[in-house]
Amino acid sequence: MRVLISGAGIAGPTLAYWLLRYGFTPTLIESAPQLRTGGYLIDFWGLGFDIAEKMGIIPELLGKGYMVEELKIVDSTGRRAGGLSVSVIRELTHGRYVSLPRGELAACIYRSIENEVETVFGDRIATLSEGPESVKVTFEHAAPREFDLVIGADGLHSNVRRQVFGEQKRFEKYLGYGVAAFELPGYRPREELTYVGYSCPGRQVARFAMRDDRTLILLVFAESAGWGRGDGDSAWPGDIAAQRRMVHARFDGEGWECPQIMAAMDRCESIYVDRVSQIHLDRWSIGRVALIGDAAACPSLLAGQGSALAMLAAYVLAGELRRSRGDHRVAFAAYESRLRSFIQAKQKSAGQFASTFAPRTALGIWLRNLATRAMKVPLIAELAIGRSLRDDLVVPKYEGQMAE
Numbered sequence: 424m425r426v427l428i429s430g431a432g433i434a435g436p437t438l439a440y441w442l443l444r445y446g447f448t449p450t451l452i453e454s455a456p457q458l459r460t461g462g463y464l465i466d467f468w469g470l471g472f473d474i475a476e477k478m479g480i481i482p483e484l485l486g487k488g489y490m491v492e493e494l495k496i497v498d499s500t501g502r503r504a505g506g507l508s509v510s511v512i513r514e515l516t517h518g519r520y521v522s523l524p525r526g527e528l529a530a531c532i533y534r535s536i537e538n539e540v541e542t543v544f545g546d547r548i549a550t551l552s553e554g555p556e557s558v559k560v561t562f563e564h565a566a567p568r569e570f571d572l573v574i575g576a577d578g579l580h581s582n583v584r585r586q587v588f589g590e591q592k593r594f595e596k597y598l599g600y601g602v603a604a605f606e607l608p609g610y611r612p613r614e615e616l617t618y619v620g621y622s623c624p625g626r627q628v629a630r631f632a633m634r635d636d637r638t639l640i641l642l643v644f645a646e647s648a649g650w651g652r653g654d655g656d657s658a659w660p661g662d663i664a665a666q667r668r669m670v671h672a673r674f675d676g677e678g679w680e681c682p683q684i685m686a687a688m689d690r691c692e693s694i695y696v697d698r699v700s701q702i703h704l705d706r707w708s709i710g711r712v713a714l715i716g717d718a719a720a721c722p723s724l725l726a727g728q729g730s731a732l733a734m735l736a737a738y739v740l741a742g743e744l745r746r747s748r749g750d751h752r753v754a755f756a757a758y759e760s761r762l763r764s765f766i767q768a769k770q771k772s773a774g775q776f777a778s779t780f781a782p783r784t785a786l787g788i789w790l791r792n793l794a795t796r797a798m799k800v801p802l803i804a805e806l807a808i809g810r811s812l813r814d815d816l817v818v819p820k821y822e823g824q825m826a827e
Contacts, residue, residue: 424448425447425569425572426447426572427452427572428451428573428576429453431459431542432577433528434718434733434737437737438576438715440478440535441741443540445741451541451542452547453545453546454546456544458544460527461525462529462695463604463639464489464641465525466522468521470735471730471734471735472519472521472731474735474738475734478532484528487523488523489523490522492509492616493507493509496619497621499677499678500678505791512808524639543562546562546563546564547562548561548562548563551573551583551712557570558570558571576733578718579697583712583718584718588704588709596701597700598701599699600644600777601643601698602644602696602699602724603696605688605693608636608637609636610687615632618631621679621680621681623678627641627643627644630680644673666694670685670694699725702718702720702721706759707720707755707758708755713758722766723770723777725780727776728769736762741821743761765814794807
């Protein structure tokens with residue numbers, strides 16, 4: 424079966440990896456001219472870690488990642504105000520935990536299929552027309568083609584979802600925050616293996632020292648409903664100058680290192696800006712088209728587990744297609760039945776967790792900092808975050824079913 428996968432981030436290449444091993448013929452299409460690199464730092468654990476282990480890429484992920492030692496929260500003068508040792512999280516995940524840039528995870532997955540799967544960069548789906556036996560696809564640049572199935576793995580602002588399910592505003596639940604992220608070369612000070620953050624009401628700025636003398640900056644800020652919506656369903660519109668002005672308007676005049684971070688931002692080449700939102704759909708498939716990852720059920724980029732959930736969805740969808748011998752109606756129904764309640768619970772937890780990044784009041788910041796200090800006690804850590812770090816889902820071992 425020919426399967427077109429829109430999106431070469433994390434969900435798409437993971438799906439291609441497993442489909443290829445089950446005897447399908449996947450094709451990846453990606454609107455970017457090349458594989459996206461860099462990106463904000465993610466924490467990787469749980470079932471996503473297990474699936475990466477099945478794929479044999481854990482050694483590479485550990486080599487590219489960082490064994491973060493501490494989350495340190497500071498006040499406006501740089502003095503410690505809260506935080507915790509990451510060893511607490513590492514113990515709760517039994518050592519199966521690593522932090523790495525999202526782009527590094529995507530690149531590791533893609534390298535596992537790079538020479539085996541057709542990938543079309545710099546193009547996107549223009550139209551989809553489903554027939555009784557296939558889906559006719561036209562592209563913005565390439566010639567039209569037909570596929571047995573089309574899978575949208577193209578993220579929060581999914582083009583496939585918009586074309587088949589409807590406009591994003593019907594399904595997006597905005598959580599009241601925006602984010603901006605960028606990398607700074609040669610930034611000082613550096614604190615190795617320490618994630619350092621500063622909060623004022625409704626704002627947080629954090630930095631993390633990476634290899635090659637780079638520092639990742641992540642900004643989180645509370646915003647009103649509808650903020651950042653561009654033309655159609657796109658992310659924050661405008662050129663980098665407009666993005667810089669937006670960030671300056673929210674962080675100029677704040678304490679700690681904000682003045683020098685804002686000055687350094689004016690020299691960086693790119694900025695990632697977006698809303699913090701979730702996607703809630705009544706169903707994840709229509710006919711021969713299905714969605715996975717953030718396109719189907721984005722938990723929000725502050726959830727801490729979006730990439731792992733994307734890998735889980737890709738693994739289950741591929742496995743169900745193999746188990747059903749390509750009967751997409753059976754496979755799509757089984758895929759959604761296995762994952763919907765589990766992922767909805769993750770979304771609920773993520774919605775509650777988002778406010779801890781940038782509490783909207785001084786009291787909220789004080790309580791958040793107090794809670795992080797208390798988590799040095801193992802029992803309190805278990806009560807506070809233990810449940811969110813466990814994935815209570817039994818996933819079938821599809822990989823034992825070899826292609827005929």
